[in-house]
Amino acid sequence: MSNYQFNIKEIIDEINKINAQKVGLQFPEGLKIHAISVARQIEEETGVTVFISGDPCFGACDVADVTMKNMVDLLVHFGHTPLPLQYEVPVLFMDTQFKLDPYPAIEEALDMLKDYKTIGLVTTTQHLHLINELIVLLEKNGKKVLIKEGDGTRKAQVLGCNFSAIENLPVDVYLFVGSGNFHPLGIKLSTGKPVIIADPYRNEARNIDKFADRILRIRFARITKAREAKRFGIVVSSKKGQQRMELAVHLKKMIQKMGKEAYIIFLDHVSPDILIPYRELDAFIITACPRIAIDDAQMYKKPIITPDELLIVLDQKKWDEYKLDEIRYND
Amino acid sequence: MSNYQFNIKEIIDEINKINAQKVGLQFPEGLKIHAISVARQIEEETGVTVFISGDPCFGACDVADVTMKNMVDLLVHFGHTPLPLQYEVPVLFMDTQFKLDPYPAIEEALDMLKDYKTIGLVTTTQHLHLINELIVLLEKNGKKVLIKEGDGTRKAQVLGCNFSAIENLPVDVYLFVGSGNFHPLGIKLSTGKPVIIADPYRNEARNIDKFADRILRIRFARITKAREAKRFGIVVSSKKGQQRMELAVHLKKMIQKMGKEAYIIFLDHVSPDILIPYRELDAFIITACPRIAIDDAQMYKKPIITPDELLIVLDQKKWDEYKLDEIRYND
Numbered sequence: 169m170s171n172y173q174f175n176i177k178e179i180i181d182e183i184n185k186i187n188a189q190k191v192g193l194q195f196p197e198g199l200k201i202h203a204i205s206v207a208r209q210i211e212e213e214t215g216v217t218v219f220i221s222g223d224p225c226f227g228a229c230d231v232a233d234v235t236m237k238n239m240v241d242l243l244v245h246f247g248h249t250p251l252p253l254q255y256e257v258p259v260l261f262m263d264t265q266f267k268l269d270p271y272p273a274i275e276e277a278l279d280m281l282k283d284y285k286t287i288g289l290v291t292t293t294q295h296l297h298l299i300n301e302l303i304v305l306l307e308k309n310g311k312k313v314l315i316k317e318g319d320g321t322r323k324a325q326v327l328g329c330n331f332s333a334i335e336n337l338p339v340d341v342y343l344f345v346g347s348g349n350f351h352p353l354g355i356k357l358s359t360g361k362p363v364i365i366a367d368p369y370r371n372e373a374r375n376i377d378k379f380a381d382r383i384l385r386i387r388f389a390r391i392t393k394a395r396e397a398k399r400f401g402i403v404v405s406s407k408k409g410q411q412r413m414e415l416a417v418h419l420k421k422m423i424q425k426m427g428k429e430a431y432i433i434f435l436d437h438v439s440p441d442i443l444i445p446y447r448e449l450d451a452f453i454i455t456a457c458p459r460i461a462i463d464d465a466q467m468y469k470k471p472i473i474t475p476d477e478l479l480i481v482l483d484q485k486k487w488d489e490y491k492l493d494e495i496r497y498n499d
Numbered sequence: 500m501s502n503y504q505f506n507i508k509e510i511i512d513e514i515n516k517i518n519a520q521k522v523g524l525q526f527p528e529g530l531k532i533h534a535i536s537v538a539r540q541i542e543e544e545t546g547v548t549v550f551i552s553g554d555p556c557f558g559a560c561d562v563a564d565v566t567m568k569n570m571v572d573l574l575v576h577f578g579h580t581p582l583p584l585q586y587e588v589p590v591l592f593m594d595t596q597f598k599l600d601p602y603p604a605i606e607e608a609l610d611m612l613k614d615y616k617t618i619g620l621v622t623t624t625q626h627l628h629l630i631n632e633l634i635v636l637l638e639k640n641g642k643k644v645l646i647k648e649g650d651g652t653r654k655a656q657v658l659g660c661n662f663s664a665i666e667n668l669p670v671d672v673y674l675f676v677g678s679g680n681f682h683p684l685g686i687k688l689s690t691g692k693p694v695i696i697a698d699p700y701r702n703e704a705r706n707i708d709k710f711a712d713r714i715l716r717i718r719f720a721r722i723t724k725a726r727e728a729k730r731f732g733i734v735v736s737s738k739k740g741q742q743r744m745e746l747a748v749h750l751k752k753m754i755q756k757m758g759k760e761a762y763i764i765f766l767d768h769v770s771p772d773i774l775i776p777y778r779e780l781d782a783f784i785i786t787a788c789p790r791i792a793i794d795d796a797q798m799y800k801k802p803i804i805t806p807d808e809l810l811i812v813l814d815q816k817k818w819d820e821y822k823l824d825e826i827r828y829n830d
Contacts, residue, residue: 200776207762217748222766222773235737406566417548431538435553436767442553445531
């Protein structure tokens, strides 16, 4: 049984409404194990032909509309909310709601929040449906709760590359409901304020401080090593929502002005293997998904850094202004 | 030092001729280690901005024209001859000639060819420049040499997915000049005739029989295992020159008629990892590059088979009619 809820009925209604004959399905990595059973249900109940997108997918930055153009009448993209981008086929974005009970983790978090009055509530797409009841619960416990919309994100929603929904909120602490440490790390580094995580996957609450310290130490080491680099690779993603070519060209010129070399490498899916042939390069700047340099740092032999970190490497920014890299669409 | 010759001057001439400002470079896997030095020479001598395509590339089926559309004025594609496809940016195909001396291997091969009179000469793109002198040498040794053009390939040239240049040649034996066993295997299975390999990388000659026997045993095992499959995945490539969607839809219907299930998975780069999430599927049919199922069979836990092998699985073709899968454009 899955911990996620797929709303097959809504998909079938849309297929019937637009009389689609060929339907693409795209799942993020964690949901791909459900692809076959979702495809079977849709094919059996509608008679359409389903095409499952098999490429890696980590966000709405990476919708298969380009590759599936002229191939499907409808593309169903699961697990992410839409970004303000133009898509080349009709795309139905399907939230996949996480079904596990978040309240044990929230109860534990409340204990850690007892010294704080005003709370910024933050989560990711699969828990957004809980926001209203979470606010009620927190208010019952005497808290004041603040949330806001971001640039391209919903109320209280952050992405791995977009923390705009928590910018400048006058709160004492942030409560992040969700899994993993990346999003709370981003909140911590964007705001400098305490961040408590209520994690319904692990049924626990924790604070981000220890993790943030560890990551910052790793980043400092990578930046220090990248200072010795004479030749940089600037990696640009061909994914529509991650493509920052103008930034890459700007960074290339900046590096060249410092008397160093820089080469632009344009690709779809960044991985350690794919960078191996570039033996002459000493460090890589990843202008693709901001999470790559942070989450996967240990997998790469050479330093991989974010565009913002390059500014520190080139002495154009101070270490104590360190922030996570973000991709904003409404700037 | 490289064993390959890059004709930088010809690239620079073309850049100047069309006044290109932004130039893409695309190398097959084995040549990617030269990408940075080629990029540096071109940028220094012309002032253009170079964009290196970092995605895996195994043939002219896989040209980066689609992803680099609207991004470059010229794409230089190394190491493959053009296929009869439409490209979305101007593409300069650059043969990269292999520089090592092939004659020690040819000498050894001549000894293995002593009982044969009429020879079909076959090679791959990086050795095509040698064809005329090889014919002279073979004729000096008393042989009759036959070569012909293929559908989409040059005289005496085969691809991993196209053996049309050796079809119906009235020869006693084939001499393949090049590396690896895949191409000679295809010649063997297409023609049933003896195949001698002159391998200038290893400086040796060998025949293909032992390798062909081993591969056929592996294929037989995979086909036998795939007969038990109830649910098939049909993998379709999004690469322009490998995309066989019509074939995939046809196979899906054929499988369904046999009372089994089939699901189409559409993706760019096929790898063992990328098929892991489809736990419900028992076997995969690879309609992408014909080499994947053969070369990489051992890397996959579940049977991966070619479209032609599916026909044997479904008892629509006999095992003794076994052939390698091919992708032809002029059919």
